[in-house]
Amino acid sequence: MFSRDTLHLWILAGVLVLAAVGFMTVRNLTVPPSFGQFGHYRGAALQTAADKERKLTTRGDCTACHQTLKHEMGKSHERVHCIECHGQGKAHMTACAVAKAAAKPGENLICDKSGLMPTNIRDICLHCHQQMVGRNPKHPQIIFEEHMKDNDPKDPKSPMVCMQCHVPHDPSQEPSDDAGDKDDAAKPADAATPTAAPAAATPENGGDQ
Amino acid sequence: MSCCDKKGPKDACCETQTQPKGFMDTAESRREFIWDAVKNFTFGAMTLTAIPLFIEKADAEEVHTGKDGKEVKGHTVLFGYLVDTTKCIGCGGCMLACKKENDVPDGQFRTWVERYVYYKDGSVHVDVNTKGTFAFTELPPLDAKEVDKAFFVPKLCNHCVDTPCIQVCPVGASYKTKEGVVLVDYEQCIGCAYCVQACPFGTRFINTKTQTADKCTWCYHRIEHGEKPACVDVCPTGTRTFGDINDPESEISKALATNRIDVLKSYLGTRPKTRYIGLTAEVV
Incomplete structure (x- = not known):
């Protein structure tokens, strides 16, 4: 189908594409959804921090x-x-x-x-x-x-x-x-x-x- | 040069030539080309569509209503903290209030009060009540005759502008809000304690209850609702002041403008937002 040299290029391209897809999959599974919303951190953490119960009477x-x-x-x-x-x-x-x-x-x-x-x-x-x-x-x-x-x-x-x-x-x-x-x-x-x-x-x- | 360029009947010439297996030269290779094109196009299209699908799905998963940073009276809020060491009487009310407000385990502190004692022989001694209950009244009393001078220095997270602790976090669990508060994402933290080592002020620790990094948050859950941090609220002498340093009318801005202000370890260049009045060279 391909010449010997072209085949190698296609294999290389295939490996790169697979790696990219694999990286995206792993990244999307491990990085939390709201990460990067406001900066290099989980955006939802802000809300959690602000919603903590206030214990001391003011x-x-x-x-x-x-x-x-x-x-x-x-x-x-x-x-x-x-x-x-x-x-x-x-x-x-x-x-x-x-x-x-x-x-x-x-x-x-x-x-x-x-x-x-x-x-x-x-x-x-x-x-x-x-x-x-x-x-x-x-x-x-x-x-x-x-x-x-x-x-x-x-x-x-x-x-x-x-x-x-x-x-x-x-x-x-x-x-x-x-x-x-x-x-x-x-x-x-x-x-x-x-x-x-x-x-x-x-x-x-x-x-x- | 091919034979077809020569003079003579063109058809006869070309038909007699051995066909080179080249690009689109024969019916057979054309089929191959179309088949390849279909295969490659399909795979490429699948790959290209898979990536944005992943991303869109991730964004849609959680709708976060909170926002970072707020504007009051036309300016962005930037919080600051001022400790006037000349007013502190070492009662330890702040330490106790902080522990209760934030569920800090025994023996660990988000804020604490150090006592610097200058003896007449020239030595300087620092002590601190690590019981976290009734401050210095629980420590063995010092002989006032041997003491030249002594004063208290409350310590807490400096909420630096250039934060070493955030830089070293490998999982993005340490962060700074636009209001200048340095916080820890307790769900994301893996407890590696790298930030504990990175903080030059010793304000971070691994919480023995949660096994994550923990630190002073300036009571983020109170200040976001217009309250003061617990330590500021209970301080009976007004040692601790908290407020918006971008608002020239705030208590802290006026205090910063009219006093001689210092920060801890300024030579490290972390630019702390917790400022001090009445430090000496020995206080680190």
């Missing part, structure tokens, strides 16, 4: 309902995130959403506040205010034992000892007698029974940020 999540909270926080503690002391609020938010859906207009909401009230405020305070090498001297710091001696609080052994003299939301204020029982819910609809919270607080929340 400041906006808290102030959406507790609107007076922004003004209640003193200047020195305005940057302290609610979750540093109160822990994660996702369960509370879910419970509130359910309660709101079920509540009649004007009715007082009772949301599940379990685990939100810290049981060991001392450790949380010392987290930032314990004296330590490396901390800026302008930042208020104490050596706990000396601070107890100097100030002689009513109950120095209590894990809530700091609150006997300081208001966590606004350290510049003097604590009132009902400190700790004060309900910080913003809207009247959000007012929950103050006694329910400390009773339901879980121990692990103390170490929780």
Whole structure:
């Protein structure tokens, strides 16, 4: 059919074509579909990354309902995130959403506040205010034992000892007698029974940020 | 010259010649030619159509609705991060928040806080809390009398402009978005750890849960929805600032414009987008 020389050329061409088809087949099987959509990566990975669940409660999540909270926080503690002391609020938010859906207009909401009230405020305070090498001297710091001696609080052994003299939301204020029982819910609809919270607080929340 | 060019009856001359088996010279070779042409055309056409079919099929398989990069107020968003080391008190809230937000396994960190301690004898000591719980209050206390000065330096992925980690990835699992965020495609990553070695800042690691490369994403799942990264959100002292550096009105742009800014290991030329205030020569 072909001369000897032509045949060799045709064989070479055939091998090249087969290799090209083979390469395309393997490439299409192994390279993910959206690869190269935006750049040298899988385009669908962007969506996966953006759709990941957001776990931490944001400041906006808290102030959406507790609107007076922004003004209640003193200047020195305005940057302290609610979750540093109160822990994660996702369960509370879910419970509130359910309660709101079920509540009649004007009715007082009772949301599940379990685990939100810290049981060991001392450790949380010392987290930032314990004296330590490396901390800026302008930042208020104490050596706990000396601070107890100097100030002689009513109950120095209590894990809530700091609150006997300081208001966590606004350290510049003097604590009132009902400190700790004060309900910080913003809207009247959000007012929950103050006694329910400390009773339901879980121990692990103390170490929780 | 052939015989046909000679004088004499043409037909007689040509008929007597031995026919050379040449191109289209006889009825037989013409058949061969047509048959060859049909065969070759068919194979060629099949090959040519097979390739675009493969490609079209691949594109149609997945309709991806997301897009890369976004425009706000007429400019393209480019994210940046600023760490003011003079404000950090080493509380470790950022480390804890990051762990919870991103499910980082125990003993591994996407962000961490180092303490640089300068002793009076001239030595410099760096320590870090690797427990990832209550920061430096858990470490044995240092004697303040021996210490000249000390400060904290939070570390995280630098989200470089020229990224060594993306360059070395053999499977295209490491990438940078148009907003300047360096990410890992966890489905595509084969866990070879080449990028872990390539990163000069030690911010990458092989996640012990997923066995893929892992790193700080600036909380891509939060910033894409208008939130701040978890570490920035919880920082009680404003050490960490995050925002759009292409927007001159953003908090970070104003801070970058009014402070003395440095980056880690600038001599490597990776052009980090995580900037620092208050670094010293010893901080690397």
